Amino acid sequence: MRCLRRLAKYESGEERNVKNICVTLQYDGSRYDGWQKQGNTDNTIQGKLEAMLSKLFEQEIEVHGSGRTDAGVHAVGQTASFAVNTVLGPAKIAEQMNSYLPKDINVVDCKIMDARFHARLNAKRKTYKYRLCTGNVRPVFGRQYVLWHPQELDLAAMKKAAAYLVGEHDFRSFCGNRHMKKSTVREVYEVSFEETVRKEGDAEYPELVISFTGEGFLQNMVRIMVGTLLEVGTGARKPEEMKQILDGKNRELAGAMAPAHGLTLWKVEY
Amino acid sequence: MRCLRRLAKYESGEERNVKNICVTLQYDGSRYDGWQKQGNTDNTIQGKLEAMLSKLFEQEIEVHGSGRTDAGVHAVGQTASFAVNTVLGPAKIAEQMNSYLPKDINVVDCKIMDARFHARLNAKRKTYKYRLCTGNVRPVFGRQYVLWHPQELDLAAMKKAAAYLVGEHDFRSFCGNRHMKKSTVREVYEVSFEETVRKEGDAEYPELVISFTGEGFLQNMVRIMVGTLLEVGTGARKPEEMKQILDGKNRELAGAMAPAHGLTLWKVEY
Numbered sequence: 001m002r003c004l005r006r007l008a009k010y011e012s013g014e015e016r017n018v019k020n021i022c023v024t025l026q027y028d029g030s031r032y033d034g035w036q037k038q039g040n041t042d043n044t045i046q047g048k049l050e051a052m053l054s055k056l057f058e059q060e061i062e063v064h065g066s067g068r069t070d071a072g073v074h075a076v077g078q079t080a081s082f083a084v085n086t087v088l089g090p091a092k093i094a095e096q097m098n099s100y101l102p103k104d105i106n107v108v109d110c111k112i113m114d115a116r117f118h119a120r121l122n123a124k125r126k127t128y129k130y131r132l133c134t135g136n137v138r139p140v141f142g143r144q145y146v147l148w149h150p151q152e153l154d155l156a157a158m159k160k161a162a163a164y165l166v167g168e169h170d171f172r173s174f175c176g177n178r179h180m181k182k183s184t185v186r187e188v189y190e191v192s193f194e195e196t197v198r199k200e201g202d203a204e205y206p207e208l209v210i211s212f213t214g215e216g217f218l219q220n221m222v223r224i225m226v227g228t229l230l231e232v233g234t235g236a237r238k239p240e241e242m243k244q245i246l247d248g249k250n251r252e253l254a255g256a257m258a259p260a261h262g263l264t265l266w267k268v269e270y
Numbered sequence: 271m272r273c274l275r276r277l278a279k280y281e282s283g284e285e286r287n288v289k290n291i292c293v294t295l296q297y298d299g300s301r302y303d304g305w306q307k308q309g310n311t312d313n314t315i316q317g318k319l320e321a322m323l324s325k326l327f328e329q330e331i332e333v334h335g336s337g338r339t340d341a342g343v344h345a346v347g348q349t350a351s352f353a354v355n356t357v358l359g360p361a362k363i364a365e366q367m368n369s370y371l372p373k374d375i376n377v378v379d380c381k382i383m384d385a386r387f388h389a390r391l392n393a394k395r396k397t398y399k400y401r402l403c404t405g406n407v408r409p410v411f412g413r414q415y416v417l418w419h420p421q422e423l424d425l426a427a428m429k430k431a432a433a434y435l436v437g438e439h440d441f442r443s444f445c446g447n448r449h450m451k452k453s454t455v456r457e458v459y460e461v462s463f464e465e466t467v468r469k470e471g472d473a474e475y476p477e478l479v480i481s482f483t484g485e486g487f488l489q490n491m492v493r494i495m496v497g498t499l500l501e502v503g504t505g506a507r508k509p510e511e512m513k514q515i516l517d518g519k520n521r522e523l524a525g526a527m528a529p530a531h532g533l534t535l536w537k538v539e540y
Contacts, residue, residue, distance in 0.1 A: 026410045026470060076411070078469030098407060106410050108473035137368060140376050141294045141346070142412060200296060201346030201536055203378035266471055 009093075018085045020117055020250070021093060024109035025078045030144050030261065031104065034071040045069075045105060049080065052100050055085050066119045066268040067126065070220065072260030074145060077127075077267040081119035125189065125213055125269040128222045132208045132230075132263050139198075139205045146207065147262035153233035154207065155193060161232040162191040162210075164242035165225060171247040174228075176257065177221025184249075186221070189212040211266070220257055228255030288355045290387055291363060293309060295319075300414050301374065304341040305348070313463045315339075319350065324369050327354050330338035336389045336538040337396065340490065342530030343401065345417060347397075347537040351389035378390025395410065395483055395539040398492045400532050402478045402500075409468075409475045416477065417532035421502035423461060424480065431502040432461040432480075434512035435495060442519040446500075446527065454519075456491070457486040492528055498525035503527070 027045055037047045046063055053061040066079045071176045088096065094110035101107070131146040133139045139146045165188050172184040190213045198205045210229065212222050228245065231237045237255070275457065297315055305428035307316045318335055323330070323331040336349045348498070403409045408415045408418045435458050442454040448475040460483045468475045480499065482492050498515065515523045 024472070026411075026473060074411075076473065095406075103408065103409055103413060108407055108471075136365075137376055137378055138373065140374055141344075141415065142299050143298075143373060145411065168514055174501060201378075202294070203346065240377050 005157050015020055016239050017046070017087050018083055020081060020113045020115050020186045021090065022079055022081045022111050022113045022117060022119060022251060023097070024092065025075060026108055027078065028050050028104040029069060029072050029073050029074045030136050032071065034073065035065050035068045042236065046080075046100065047080075048105065052086065052097070053082065054099060056096055057086055062069055064119045066123045067265075068219070069217065069265050070223070070260050070263075073263045073265065074261075075265040079119045079155075081113065081117055081145065081269045095096045119268075120269050123221065123268050124267070125267075126216060127170055127211060127267040128217065128256065129164070129264050129266045130210045130212075130222065130226045131207050132210070132262060133186055133192075133198075135204070137203070137204045137205070139200075141200050142198075142232070145264065147259055148186060151231070151234050155195075155208070155233070156232045157239050158229050159193060160239035161229055162193070162239075162240045163190055164239070164246065169246050170249055171246070172223055172249055173220045173245045173254045174224045175218040175251065177218070177223065178251055180218070186214055186216055186218060188212065190214075191225075193236075223257045223260065223263060224254050225257035226250075226262070229253040276403065277457060281375050283517070287357050288353055290351060290383045290385050292351045292383045292387060292389060293352060293364065293377045294350055295345060295415050296376050296378055297348065298374040298414065299339060299342050299344045302341065304343065305335050305338045309475075315348075316350075316533070318372065318375065322367070323352065323354065326366055326370060327356055329355055334389045336393045337486065337535075338489075339535050340493070340530050340533075342529075343533045343535065345535040348535050349389045349393070349538045349540075351383065351387055375514070376513040390540075392540050393486065393538050395537075396486060397481060397483045397536040397539075398487065399534050399536045400480045400482075400492065400496045400528065401534070402480070402532060403468075403475050404478050405474070405476045407475070410468075411470050412468075414531055415534065417529055419500065421504050423436070423500070424505060425465075425478070426507050427505075428499050428503045429463060430509035431499055431507075431512045432463070434465050434516065435461055439516050440519055441488055441491055441516070443515045443521055443524045444491045444494045445488040445521065446494065447488070448521055450488065454488055456484055456486055456488060458482065460484075492520075493527045493530065494524050496528035496532070498529065 032045055033043045035045045037044050039183050049063045061082050063080050063082045090110040090112055094107045097107045133146045133150045134149055140165040170185050175184050193213045194209045196207050198207055230237055302315055306314045307314050319333045326364045331354055332350050335352050360380040360382055364377045367377045402414045402419045406420050412533045436459040440455050445454050462481045464479045466477050468477055502509055
């Protein structure tokens with residue numbers, strides 16, 4: 001019905017400028033209740049975007065993200081699509097959006113897509129990164145984006161454990177939604193570990209960054225995988241337990257969920 | 271009198287463990303009213319340190335910083351000295367301090383110094399860095415530590431202007447304290463410019479970092495120099511005006527003071 005009305009508008013000339021836009025967004029999730037809109041008490045990224053766009057373009061605009069990010073999780077490459085009736089080109093749309101967005105959200109890319117493109121339905125691969133500061137001294141700068149974890153970690157054991165997660169599995173044990181009715185089978189393409197040192201003046205902050213690439217992730221899945229890998233790293237669990245955790249299909253078997261602020265949605269590929 | 275009492279205590283054995291400590295500090299100045307203690311309504315770095323140390327070591331402790339930093343200015347290498355009567359070694363002192371300091375202040379180095387060492391009186395060189403994000407897109411991550419300045423800057427003109435500041439000059443025109451009674455003569459050893467690109471995922475944020483090294487700086491001096499250099503960079507002033515500004519010895523002649531949050535005290539050398 002809605003489509004037919006749109007078609008009629010288009011034929012009448014009123015909607016000839018309807019564009020399907022895909023934006024790449026960066027946000028500091030610290031002060032938000034996550035991506036997904038929440039009715040009235042709205043303090044979400046999606047909610048902020050829709051309110052701003054609807055006001056800016058004087059039309060109701062629905063924004064589709066590539067997926068939800070939890071409260072406190074950041075993004076350097078979240079994608080979102082929306083249809084808008086405007087004569088503006090993509091560069092101007094991005095500029096307008098940035099001039100109205102709060103300081104902790106911005107648009108770094110804006111493209112016109114085919115009318116059928118949908119940021120969630122067409123997403124093929126997603127990458128998340130979890131940053132851990134592993135030194136003895138708690139970091140001051142950028143502390144909002146890393147988890148300080150000064151205990152020693154057995155990286156070899158963590159890598160061994162992570163290998164169990166790669167491939168297509170039922171990740172029910174790693175799903176934060178215990179009443180999930182849809183399939184909990186996902187394919188994880190890669191889990192990789194990178195050790196770096198961040199310098200701030202003469203002080204050095206060693207970091208361990210764990211990257212997860214997959215076709216998609218369940219609610220809280222990356223944070224539960226990180227929490228479980230940390231339990232392996234500190235010796236509280238053996239790497240081989242990962243198999244039993246997966247096979248058990250029970251959230252109780254996996255480890256604690258790692259804090260949100262260490263996690264960043266890095267990239268969405270189409 | 272106080273010294274004599276201390277000496278008496280020392281001879282009686284009570285103060286045999288008095289150590290003169292120098293710590294290197296990092297802090298995110300965003301939520302503080304600067305370095306220097308301010309009586310009762312105290313929300314300063316010095317105030318937080320003295321309160322914490324006095325409680326930790328159960329004795330009154332006075333902390334001497336290498337110098338004051340303005341409200342909102344950060345430090346990756348501030349130094350401070352204090353005398354404390356303790357059997358603890360420097361590593362343990364740093365560890366104890368860090369376990370009681372708030373999340374935005376930490377100790378990255380701690381040394382026992384000669385009894386006559388004083389963090390301010392013995393400082394020989396200081397380096398400050400001012401970070402500008404010069405791209406069209408406002409940065410999200412680490413936005414607390416850079417000034418977003420999307421207007422185009424004439425770097426050659428800024429370098430030419432900066433050359434006038436190097437050397438020993440009366441910097442009265444660049445002094446925020448208009449009633450300064452002490453000498454406003456200072457020697458600036460170097461002003462340098464570095465262009466870098468910070469990457470966040472696929473997005474690039476070009477940065478211009480201006481570093482100032484000198485024997486010491488007057489109140490607000492670095493921020494007023496930056497503000498004036500930016501006016502040269504945007505073409506509002508000519509580089510040659512710097513000479514007249516210095517010669518005029520009048521704060522009205524120099525440019526606006528750049529915002530605090532772009533500035534970081536980088537290093538203090540002895």
